[in-house]
Amino acid sequence: MTESRRLPRAMTSGGASVAVRLPVGAGTLAHRPTYRRIAPDNKYDQRTVVSAACAPQGAECRELSAGWADHLGALACTAPACFPDVDTENGVTR
Ligand SMILES: [Zn+2]
Numbered sequence: 001m002t003e004s005r006r007l008p009r010a011m012t013s014g015g016a017s018v019a020v021r022l023p024v025g026a027g028t029l030a031h032r033p034t035y036r037r038i039a040p041d042n043k044y045d046q047r048t049v050v051s052a053a054c055a056p057q058g059a060e061c062r063e064l065s066a067g068w069a070d071h072l073g074a075l076a077c078t079a080p081a082c083f084p085d086v087d088t089e090n091g092v093t094r
Pocket residue numbers: 030031032052053054055077078079081082083
């Protein structure tokens with residue numbers, strides 16, 4: 001079980017995006033977004049789906065601004081691929 005904390009303030013005020021699985025509410029994990037191509041073998045098909053960096057082959061996510069996700073109560077995923085270094089108290093990246 002990964003510990004979860006507030007998103008880094010530099011993200012919530014800077015307009016960065018996070019990947020979340022809907023519905024979003026208090027305690028929903030906000031992940032670093034990664035983009036998986038739908039048809040990686042087709043060079044003409046550049047479509048992607050958003051997923052969590054800690055589970056790039058996992059369920060599809062929605063991309064929200066970090067500020068909005070934080071406002072809705074989402075917490076930073078502390079998996080190594082997402083936000084492993086956020087501070088407990090105020091979401092400041094160490
Ligand atoms: Zn994650």
